[in-house]
Amino acid sequence: MSRSGYSPHTVAEIREMLDTIGVESIADLFSPIPSGLRARSFPLPEGMSEFEMLDRLEVRAARDSREIVSFIGGGCYDHLIPAVVDHLANRAEFATAYTPYQPECSQGTLQALYEYQTAIGRLTGMAASNASLYDGGTALAEAALMALRITGRKRLLADCSVNPFWRQIVRTYLANLDVELVEIAPVHGVLDRDAARALFDDRVAGVLVQNPNFFGSIEDFSDLASAAHRHGALLVSAVYPVSLGLVKSPGDMGADIALGDGQSLGNPPCFGGPSFGFMAVRTEHIRNLPGRIVGETVDREGRRGYVLTLQAREQHIRRHRATSNICSNQSLCALRGLVFLASLGKHGLVELARLNRDKAEYAKGLLGSVRGVVVVNSAPTFNEFTLRLPKDAETVVERLLGLGIAAGMPLVRQYPGMGDCLVVTVTEKRSRQQIDRLAAALEEVLWS
């Protein structure tokens, strides 16, 4: 009988199997491991039933607070998720399959990923998408590597208004390579275009921007794309997919690589993961994409079907010359993204984006009218904006947390000169009442 795992064997079956193999005991099967190499210890508690385990985990989970009203985003957003997303994506036929190496018995995953790629292509205004990457920050790092690879150059420019965590990931990815990352300090929450233009020359592989950026500002990067292209460099644009219901797509702005984090599309915050990264490019760069790509083809009867394609780019074939080392991606999260987008549909996504902007504009107006509070963004914003407070932002945020409100993300740790600033995020899930309460609480914390 099985002791505690999920192995189904009875004692009698084990005996028969050992007899078939021709050994006395299971221990004999481990004989290739020299005794000197055996584990010195295995310091784990004994097992338990699923019921006892769930009780324990429920107690642990209860140590997270669920009472906080959250106005934080910064790459992870609290959006509505239609019930149909969980229901469909959690189907075991999707969840317990793996990478569709055998296409005939994996058409479900393959077609869904092809549909996902199509949705991402249309959303971003780009010609070709891969089947997902890990998350937004690693997608940005992969895009940076891709720009270096395509141009054969060794220098990247990055707008400092790109998510600072994501830029940290880019720095980590580049640390061992003989390349240079030049970061451009923003002005009034937008890219310093003069500085960027002055840095363009024929050594630059690409420029990394984000739209809306970390401060919440939306910009038209069409001019930057032209400037980059004049010097043979690429425009790499990170985007917030929900905003694309309203905001001009990176494709329309002339970006060469568009990427972002897909958590906001049907994936819960879940303490930051799993999420998925998406990446889409112009046709000419498709062979430089990292990760899996699904392509359309036909079977022997001429029926349409889908396969993993352009696999010769990937690590399992090209090994050290692959476009990336990525193997597992975030397929199931991408599937959630697809079901989410399909459930909202063409006009639903626009409506969702508008709802976000409307709520955020309401909040921006209200908070901006609190005595001493200034909106930093010189450009229009989507569902995030930056406030300058008359006091230290960390102190204010800490006091508001005490009132059960996560009022925003103070910027001082990432932008040392911005100690009095915080980024406020307002999704469609925040009610007018919650926004009013935030404004009142801010007024109280600042002035009473």
Next chain:
Amino acid sequence: MELIFERSVPGRRAVRLPTSDVPRAADLPENLSRPEAPGLPEVGELDLVRHFTALSRRNFSVDTTFYPLGSCTMKYNPKALEEAAGFFARSHPLLPFLPSGERFVQGSLGLIHELSRLLAGITGMDDFSCQPLAGAHGEMAGMMMIAAYHRSRGDRRRSVVVPDSSHGTNPATAAMVGCQVITVPTAPYGDMDLDAFRQVMNGDVAAVMMTCPNTLGLFNPHVAEICDIAHDHGALVYCDGANLNAVLGKVRPGDIGFDAIHVNLHKTFATPHGGGGPGSGPIGVKAHLAPFLPAPRIVRGADGGYGLAEGGDASIGRLADFFGNFGILVRAYAYITMLGRDGLIEVSEHAVLNANYVMSRLQGWYDLPFPGPCMHECVFSAARQMKQDIHAIDIAKHLIDRGFHPPTVYFPLIVREALMIEPTETESRATLDHFIGAMIEAAQLAETDPDTLRRAPLTTPVTRLDETKAAREITVCHPAG
């Protein structure tokens, strides 16, 4: 089958959004606005449910089918793990970055900290980071730490040694950290040739990367010696922990000389594979590499509370947006908690039992280039069947018609016509016997009726697909209109 885009009818909607309780904001200026709504499908909710339910039925999966995909460890994923994950789906990852915000996420931070401790005990390492988002990402973390370690000692090392049987991710990762790859051939006993290995070792080698047990499903008896030789040259040894499920409780890579290891939670610790991900690849290290672990670290204070530490100057920095694939960490933690010491030992014992059972039942029918006993998987070759011009792929497709997901084919690259079978511990003897029957049938058909194999599969929604056409006439997004 229709695409969801082809089911689209203008004006149809699945989901209704809440009514706005705030005034409508002014439109964005024209140069920032999207000229028309994105071309997403317009379908009703039932259309959506029928479509994706129909798609799901065109998939083989562990819950429906035996899935002995070698190297991928397609074991059963206990349903209780999903329930556990549901407890934790709500917390925002930026909360602990707010001043005194960590007090609102003590449950989540504590779980990651505790999982790190458990993984350290399982692998014999001193410290872990759960930030890497997949196995290959863990490898990257490990190799970056090794590079940083050498750099901190003023030592520039530019090459990485891998056996020719390695996963493709190993050399690809080495390249991503700026290293040259030196490949060592496999000796007849099925692992890195010791003499060849000695010859390539020198002071420029930053690391040796090895899978333990290796991708042929064999435990290399010389592994400690390889570690010693590498260390003598000042190199560190990295363990690709993809096959840790074979040796739980039997071998701890940290005990035998490895300096770093990633573990694949989606393999060894039973989290679902999701049709390609999310996985999770926590990275474990010995104390001398710990200062280089990715930032931020989750630390436990003197008061027992958990918080974040940005990591010192030595840290390789941030590797993922937040704390890793947290939902996967919860499932793995639930699995380890539930199985415990005894259960995990049973995992490796029964995984090895099942693989050896399949191996011994099939070795009369297929070539076995590296004889066992094997560990958790066995690698056959269809070289014998090649005489009838039958390839590993034909056998794989026949298995699909018999209701089994095929083994991994054509990997490891060093085995001609490889068929790599990993049954896992969760399969019953009856299932294994049915599978063995289908494999034997394929071997017989190769002799008597090879055309049947070449035609397979015939029971699937599509027959064999034209991969050449897919690669030559690239269509990766459905054209609009």
Next chain:
Amino acid sequence: METYFTRDHEWISVEGTTGTVGITEYAVGQLGDITFIELPSVGKAVRRCEIFCAVESVKAASDIYAPLSGKVTEVNRTLESEPEIVNRSPEGHGWIARLAVEDLSEVDKLMGRTEYDEYVRGLE
């Protein structure tokens, strides 16, 4: 015009100082259906035995080594849209690039047709 072969299954036909490079029938047989040729850039200087382009099939990617040192003067752009030409005519219309050969004496290190055919027979 004389044609020479490498152990990695490239061929080069030399006429004057111009060498036309491709991959052999045997190489094509090993690779299967070719899906993409990563052509070298015109003007690129290559050393003998150095990687100068790559050929992809569905399940493999193979580096092509320069049979002789020289400078790339021309590439077969037709292969960008019709890589299958290499399958149909590897030693004719499926040529990959032309080189301005730097040192004709390097041909001594290559095999002639008879020697190469024998070498291939040894591999089978």
